Amino acid sequence: MDMKTYTRDNMADLLRQHAINPTHQRLEIAYALFSRQEHLSADQILAIVNTKHSETSKATVYNTLNLFVEKKLIREVIVDPSKVFYDPNTYEHHHFYDVVSGHLTDIDAADFKISGLPMLPPGVITEGIDIIVRIRPQAVPA
Template identity: 50%
Template sequence: MIDREAVVKRLRDHGITPTQQRLDIAELLFERPQHVSAEQLLARASERRYRVSKATVYNTLGLFAEKGLVREVVVDPAKLFYDSNLTPHHHMYHLDTGHLEDLALEHVDIGKLPDLPEGTQVEGVDVIVRVRQG
């Protein structure tokens, strides 16, 4: 279980007012590094008897992503995960099971990036390796 005061500090450090619902959602997200969809988070909140609506979960996750507390990982147009692990890494998505796992940077060789337009810089490179049982 994560320390509630640490969650309050983390939210405030990112310019987020720590309401009860935001604290409940943050507690679920940050208790361990994980990939979670809004639906999974809503189910966990319900299991713990947290009083949060579906709209609140989606809005809070959007706010957390905007403020840099989680990273959105789009595995396909209909599936979005929120990643509480903000250290640089890539992902492997299992199409058959819907499981998303971390891939260490050293396990993916990106090679050469294209020449960038003048005055721009790379903000990040996200790799999602999609696999299916063969």
């Protein structure tokens, strides 16, 4: 896993490596994601970016995140239709999702063995497999 230290100074190079023009707002959005190495929602990213630069709109954050996903700079993790997280870790891995706390945690892909996948339709290849294991705290017997 890439444990590189990300700073505002190296964000422009990272964006350029993915054919993304490094505008001021894109740099700040990328820095919010990569400096923390956490799974963040668009609203969380907006709040982080706007603590420093309050001129960033929600539309700009969503458009930028969609661009980052399209350019494979980040991964979009949809845990349910109303909860989407953006993951700066693009290496093959899966997730635990705590349905009570809303916290998403990485699971190393090596911890899974997948067998018995269905035959793919003609003319397509597998792009990836995303596994989300939904968890909750165990109820304590009364």
